Amino acid sequence: MTQYLISVLHDSSELATDDEMAAIDVFNEQLQADGHWVFASGLASPGSATVIDARGGEAVFTDGPYLESKEHIIGFWIIEAPHLDLALRLAAQGSKSCNRRVELRPFLGE
Amino acid sequence: MTGLDDVITRVHRAEWARLVATLARRLGDLDLAEETAAEAFAAAVEHWPVDGVPPNPGAWLTTTAYRKAVDRLRREVRRADKHREALMLFDTPDPPGAIEDDRLRLVFTCCHPALAMEARIALTLRMVGGLTVPEIARAFLVQETAMGQRITRAKAKIKAARIPYGVPLREDIPARVTGVLAVLYLIFNEGYLASGPEKEAVRADLTAEAIRLTRLVRALLPADGETAGLLALMLLTEARRAARVAVSGELVNLADQDRGAWDRALIAEGHALVRARLASGQAPGRYQILAAINAVHTDARDVRDTDWSQVVALYDQLLRLDPSPIVRLNRAIAVAELDGPQVALAEVDALPLAGYHAYHATRAELLRRLGRSAQARSAYDQAIELTGNTAERAYLIRRRDQLAGR
Numbered sequence: 001m002t003q004y005l006i007s008v009l010h011d012s013s014e015l016a017t018d019d020e021m022a023a024i025d026v027f028n029e030q031l032q033a034d035g036h037w038v039f040a041s042g043l044a045s046p047g048s049a050t051v052i053d054a055r056g057g058e059a060v061f062t063d064g065p066y067l068e069s070k071e072h073i074i075g076f077w078i079i080e081a082p083h084l085d086l087a088l089r090l091a092a093q094g095s096k097s098c099n100r101r102v103e104l105r106p107f108l109g110e
Numbered sequence: 111m112t113g114l115d116d117v118i119t120r121v122h123r124a125e126w127a128r129l130v131a132t133l134a135r136r137l138g139d140l141d142l143a144e145e146t147a148a149e150a151f152a153a154a155v156e157h158w159p160v161d162g163v164p165p166n167p168g169a170w171l172t173t174t175a176y177r178k179a180v181d182r183l184r185r186e187v188r189r190a191d192k193h194r195e196a197l198m199l200f201d202t203p204d205p206p207g208a209i210e211d212d213r214l215r216l217v218f219t220c221c222h223p224a225l226a227m228e229a230r231i232a233l234t235l236r237m238v239g240g241l242t243v244p245e246i247a248r249a250f251l252v253q254e255t256a257m258g259q260r261i262t263r264a265k266a267k268i269k270a271a272r273i274p275y276g277v278p279l280r281e282d283i284p285a286r287v288t289g290v291l292a293v294l295y296l297i298f299n300e301g302y303l304a305s306g307p308e309k310e311a312v313r314a315d316l317t318a319e320a321i322r323l324t325r326l327v328r329a330l331l332p333a334d335g336e337t338a339g340l341l342a343l344m345l346l347t348e349a350r351r352a353a354r355v356a357v358s359g360e361l362v363n364l365a366d367q368d369r370g371a372w373d374r375a376l377i378a379e380g381h382a383l384v385r386a387r388l389a390s391g392q393a394p395g396r397y398q399i400l401a402a403i404n405a406v407h408t409d410a411r412d413v414r415d416t417d418w419s420q421v422v423a424l425y426d427q428l429l430r431l432d433p434s435p436i437v438r439l440n441r442a443i444a445v446a447e448l449d450g451p452q453v454a455l456a457e458v459d460a461l462p463l464a465g466y467h468a469y470h471a472t473r474a475e476l477l478r479r480l481g482r483s484a485q486a487r488s489a490y491d492q493a494i495e496l497t498g499n500t501a502e503r504a505y506l507i508r509r510r511d512q513l514a515g516r
Binding site for chain 2 (some may be wrong): 002042083084089105106
């Protein structure tokens with residue numbers, strides 16, 4: 001079993017609609033029923049981010065997201081799947097349910 | 111020694127995909143499979159002239175490649191686990207049918223949708239087709255180092271994303287087969303209408319390779335209608351290759367081609383495939399319809415014998431599957447023969463294809479037939495500017511310059 005991160009990409013500050021939330025719930029329940037669920041959550045808007053750099057000893061806090069980009073990550077799933085083809089299928093269902101583009105990446109390690 | 115070179119070339123064609131595919135399954139590593147397969151062929155070039163060609167070249171190559179793989183894994187202490195694994199697998203006999211499945215696995219892995227399209231094409235030509243990196247680089251007019259990197263990156267992605275070495279999930283199969291056929295069709299088209307100013311107009315090596323790979327996929331998926339359709343389409347297109355470029359290096363369009371130069375054997379094979387698909391009673395997909403259109407064209411001994419109403423009907427059928435402007439453009443060309451250039455031009459003018467050379471070339475021909483020379487000339491100019499094919503450019507320039515002076 002490999003764990004995968006499914007990041008949800010979004011290009012505005014609008015939250016999910018009721019229909020999207022309902023579809024996401026259905027998808028989450030399916031993930032849990034089929035044993036693919038690890039964790040999932042939405043994220044607060046990029047404006048809420050703080051960048052921290054403590055490499056120099058004293059922590060330096062900087063307001064705002066590290067990357068200024070049009071698209072940002074609005075939420076994510078962590079799923080478990082036996083192989084990439086199934087993970088791709090699940091990611092496609094995730095994209096459909098939340099009505100946004102998603103990115104799939106495996107976690108490191110065997 | 112030419113006799114032996116021929117033998118090695120033939121064995122390479124016949125055995126490469128099988129060898130890489132078997133090694134990849136047994137070693138669990140596509141990279142290692144490719145390298146040891148290449149080393150086994152290098153060993154053949156060295157040993158066969160001295161020791162003679164072994165009675166079973168395929169088995170000789172497999173054994174040699176395994177030995178190379180095991181030697182290499184022994185040397186790499188860090189990969190001790192894989193070493194044990196490889197040694198263990200070394201003595202496992204192949205299950206029946208495993209070899210066919212292995213090649214299919216290899217094709218599906220190289221054409222995996224998680225890879226970029228250009229990576230899929232390069233990997234398929236290297237791993238399944240057995241073309242060398244310099245050969246693939248030449249075919250696509252890319253620097254050898256760049257092509258090498260493209261293939262290395264693709265293999266790294268296969269490893270990092272753990273793209274499975276296997277036949278797709280049952281519910282994914284139709285989409286994945288479509289993906290494989292798209293790769294094969296792109297390889298064929300790059301050969302058939304090569305782009306790039308320094309390239310030959312038609313790359314027979316690429317069209318031949320695409321046909322060979324499609325034959326292989328068809329042998330592996332004999333029941334798939336679209337695979338048969340794509341093979342038929344390629345054969346009926348390839349059949350016209352010799353007639354397609356004039357001695358002057360200029361493209362010859364379908365109407366003006368020397369039909370006596372068409373390859374009758376390829377046409378017969380293509381027609382048989384199209385007939386078999388029609389007899390199946392199953393609804394045809396895109397490639398089967400395109401093959402049927404090409405069957406109508408290659409059925410006519412003279413362009414005037416072409417059954418244009420049948421061609422238009424087939425394009426109508428294709429439009430229901432793929433309502434794209436390019437299909438509409440091709441349909442309009444047939445409409446011009448059936449209902450005249452005025453009707454066709456009205457249809458062409460409505461298409462949003464201003465960036466496509468064939469759109470301007472089609473408009474130019476229709477305007478010319480309607481006697482609207484000034485507009486035809488400017489359409490030829492735009493087509494000439496947009497085409498990437500040397501022979502097509504030469505043809506368009508001649509057609510333009512035949513128009514009366516300004």
